[in-house]
Each structure stands twice: as structure tokens, then as C-alpha cells.
Amino acid sequence: MSYYDIDSILTDAEKIPCTFQLEIPELGYLDNQPGQPLKAGSKIALPLWLAEMLAIANTGGDDQAKSFVTFDLPAALSNEVVQALKADPRAVPLRDQSPHLYGLATHMMDLSEEQELGVVLRKTFVTRASEIALHARKVGGTGHNKGTADEGSNLGVGGTGEEFLRGLEEWERKLFRKAHDGAKAGKEWMENVKKR
């Protein structure tokens, strides 16, 4: 994570479901009850950066000190999503869950131990990466493929390929670009050698 990284700033703005642990005067408007105190136990979605601060900071003072809020995993990383990813990582359009799904997940895993989530996401990332490489080659030319055999066709830019690519989240899009640029540069080099 770096200070000027826009993706990490956007990731920090993603909303996280939080539960307030104590009553807070005057904040009722956050829960559609203007003029009222915000009751302990209210569930409100807060941006990650704020949720993190409130969860880490405590009310101070005595031994009774507790966090302002506790938080849960956001919907993008919910059990349903994890189960779907376990079944077939390629079938889930991650972007619909969150355009910064992996960034969000790594941040959440820093805050609380989520062993299973980490394992599933790593598997997801690598499985989808192979698929990404496949599509990148199709779009960018087949590298050194001489023929118009199955790989050379534009299968990748229509139908399921298009659907899959649309569902890529940011890390995956970057990966797609790298794979695509590599394949394209290889093809261009091959063509240029002959021209010179």
C-alpha cells in the first residue's frame, strides 16, 4: 500500500458493515433518525478507513474500554461469494462484487484473521490468471502462433470470453494488460525482424 496509490485510496473508501458498540449522542441521523442518539447495536456501513480507525481506537479510560465499532466482512467477501469461488473461480464476475476485491480482501485480512478467505482467494487469483492469459493471447495475437487454429480465432473477444473479461477486478485487469502487452510485443517483434 502506498500513499499516492489511487487504487488503494479507492479501496479504503469501500463500505464495511459495522455495529456500534455504544450509544453516541446526536449521530442518529446516520441511521435515519435525526435528532436522536445513535443506539448501541446499530448496524451502519462505514468506509473502510473510518471503520478501521473506530475499531482500533477505544473509548479509553478504564478497563471497560471497548472499541467504538465491530465490523464484519463486506458482502463482496461474504460466505456466499466464497462458496461460489470454491465451486468455480472463473464463473464469478468479481467486478460486480467489488472493483477492488483483492485489495479489499488483503486489507480485511490484515485487520482480522481470515484463513479460509485467504486460501480461497489465492486459488481464485491463480486459476483466473491462467484464464486471463488465455484471453490476452487471443486478443493480442497468439504470440508466435503461425496459424488461425483454434487459438488464433477471436473466440476470446466474443461470448463467454467477453463476459469473463468484463468481470475482472482491478488487479486482474492490470494482469490482463501485462499479458496482452507481452503477447502483442512478441508478435510485433517477429513481424519487424522480417521487415528490416
Add this chain to the structure above:
Amino acid sequence: MALPLPPGLNHAEVAFLAEMEMVTVVPRQRLESINLLSGQTPPLRPPHRAELPLWLALLLKKQRRANILPPPWLHPSSLAEIIHRETKEDPVTFSAPPPPPSHANPHDPGTARRVRDADADANLAPPFLPSCTAGAPAGYLPYHWLEVAEALLTHAGDDMAAPAGDVRSLLRDLVEVRAAKMRSSTSALEGFGGGLMSLRGVGAMELAESRGFVLGVVDGVRKIGASAEAARREEEELGGGREDDESDEDMGI
């Protein structure tokens, strides 16, 4: 002014690097030694062979001042042998790189010592090893095999031991076989929990093409696994140096 390129040599830079490979020429004209920044070139005396960097050999070839002797590994029989090895003998990993050029030890012919730069801590590596000269071994692809082969086929096709078209079609097959290996190595990255992966025998162009993607996957796996890794290290530290990798089993993917 800053170079706007992503890390790692791109294709054009790799091709530039490959032009430093030494090749063997047979001069057609005399040419006195030239005092270059990289040192003196050998005087050219037909029909005596000389070793020159590829860029200079190509320059001479274009001016019909010399012919280039293709390296033995570019011979069709050598390429066919390599293809056989890459497909039949070991369909998973790349075939071995050329053995390090060595001075056979006269006292013990079985051992060979690697050629070292006289400067003891400068180990030579491509493109500064003689792996594309007429004296290079057949049956092994050097690091810059594709770039050197393409350059020679394009500019010195008539110096090939076989019709350039035949050599080219063998090269195409080789490119295909090896591209498939590069692809399948990506799936091996899935297990990149271990921190190391060897791609022994891979070529420079093949690296240039896949570098961004492969490194992107490795970095992604590391970032997603960062908290798990930190937890593991903490645990190991608490374990007080015990040989414990139990956590690997339930983490295994």
C-alpha cells in the same frame, strides 16, 4: 527523460542485447583491425574465420564482405533433436541450456572448469559466452536462441546449412512447443507458496513476453497471502526453531 518502460528488458532491448553475441564469420575481403570502444576487432583475412559480435557480422554480411557460419545448434538436425527432446523426452520443462564453455582439465578429462573472466569475480554470462559461434555445441539452445536465429535467417539466409524455409519451420515448431511449456508453468505458479521457481533453459525472448504476467501473478499471490505469511512467521518464531510445517497442510492449496 525518465524511461517510461516497465521493469525488465522488452523485446527490442533483448534483440539489442542478442546482437552482442559472438558469431563466426568467413571474410570475403581483407579488413584491418578496427579500434572500437569494446576493443580491437581481429584483422580479417580471407579465408580465415574470425569471431565478431553479431551486429558487426550482420553489417559485413549486408555489404557482402563476409559470410556468417550459422552456429551448430541452428542446423536442422540439431533443431529436430531439440524438438524431439522438448516433446518426447521432457514435455514439461525446457531443454537444458548449453553446458558452460570449459577448459577441459588435462589431468582429469572428466572435469571441466567453467571459463571465468580473468577478473575473478566477473562470471561471464550470455551474451558474452561463445554460445553462437561455429564452435558452440549442437543440440542446445542458448539464452538468445530465438533472436540470433531470426537475425541470421533474415539477413544471412543463404549462409544456412539448409534452405532457410526449412530451418524457419523447425524454429516455429520449437517456439510453439516452448510457448506451451511457458503457459503450463503459469499453473505451477499456483503452488508458488514456496518462494522459488526455476525456469532453467528458458530463452530471453520467452522471458520478455511472459515477464509482466508471470511476475504479476507471483506478486499477487504474495500480496493475497501476506497476512497468512505473517501469521506463519509469527507462529514459527513462537515455535522456537522447531521443525514445524504442520500449518502447511491445512494451508495447502
Add this chain to the structure above:
Amino acid sequence: MDIDDILREVDPTFHSVPREKRDLQDLTRAWVAERSAPELLPWPAGGLFERINDNIKRQIEKVEEMTGDMDPKTNFVLIVIQTELERFKFLVRSYLRARIAKIDRHTLHYLSTDDLRARLSEMELAYATRHQALLHNHYLSSFLSSFPPALQNLNDTAGNISMIDAPDLDAAVFIRLLEDTVVQGRGVDADGEMDGRESDIVILRWSDAKPLVEAGRAELV
């Protein structure tokens, strides 16, 4: 007289590789390494760069002298010399530009400690200092000056994230082993170790590769 010269005198085999050739090898390796490493590498020791620059200058003068000569034979020699000159200039330029790109991206980081500053050449240090001053002034005049003084810094390290951006030293790299050596790499599930052979191409974290590269047992590719 530096150590190379002394060695040259005592070691009769030293002449097998002339200094010009070694310089090209060193420059090439430095270029590839700088293009591949995630962080700025130390400026080459032993006056390598200065020596190469001097030679380039001298060669340019030679080309100018020769240009008047129209003998076709000499003309070809001139083409060869100029071609090589262009290749050297490309190497030098690309090397310097790769370094400038890293300095631009993490200027404050490379200026932050003496160890890091020592990696920069004198010229680069002057460049980085001026670059940062220009940037800060530009920010000040365009928006920073309207912030409270406490928020005007560009090098605040308080809070859980530092404003001084640094390169990712754990980024993965490719290295080639220059000799047989044990290679260790940290991984997520386990830390790996392999008996590497000379010519192996290995993917690992730069932080794990760095000691091997610095010891001359491996090079970045």
C-alpha cells in the same frame, strides 16, 4: 593505480580480457540489472561509467576527424565505428534514464538516508534535490500553502502510512545463477531452498535475490 592495475601486473593471464571488453560487459550487466530491479541500484564503483563516457567522447572526436576522409575503405570503417558508438550511446542513455525513472518515482525515499543517497551519482543527487525542491514549490504555490502549516509536509511518516513512497523490495524478479549455489526464497506457505545450478533462471523476491546478486553469484535478467 587501482587494484585492477596491480592485478594486471602480477597476473600474466589478466590480459586475456582487455579492459575495454570488461567495461562493456560490466556496463551491459549494470544496464540489464537496473532495468530489472525494483529499486535503484548503487552507482557503479571503480569509475566504470566515467571511463566509458570519456571513451565515447574520444571516439566521437575520432569520427569527426575521419569524416573528412572519403576513401571508401575508410568509409566502411567509419560506419562500423559509428554503429558501435550508437550502440554504446543507447546503453548509456537507457541506463541513465532507467535510473532517473526510479529517482523520479521515489525521490524523497532516495534522499531520506545517507545509505540511500550514496547510491546516486553526484549528478543524480543534484538532480534529485532540485527535482524535489521544484515539486515542493509547485505544490506550495498551487495548493499546499492554503493548508494549515502542520499539513504542508510531503514527508510525514506519522499515522499508519508514510508519505515517503518506497519501492516494493519484495517484488518478484528473474535471476540467472552464475555459479552453483544454494538459493533461498521466502514464500507464503513455506520458505523454499534449492541447490541451484549455474545457468538456472529462478523467480523469487528481489529481497531474497539481492544477496546473491551483490555477491556476484547471480545476475538479474
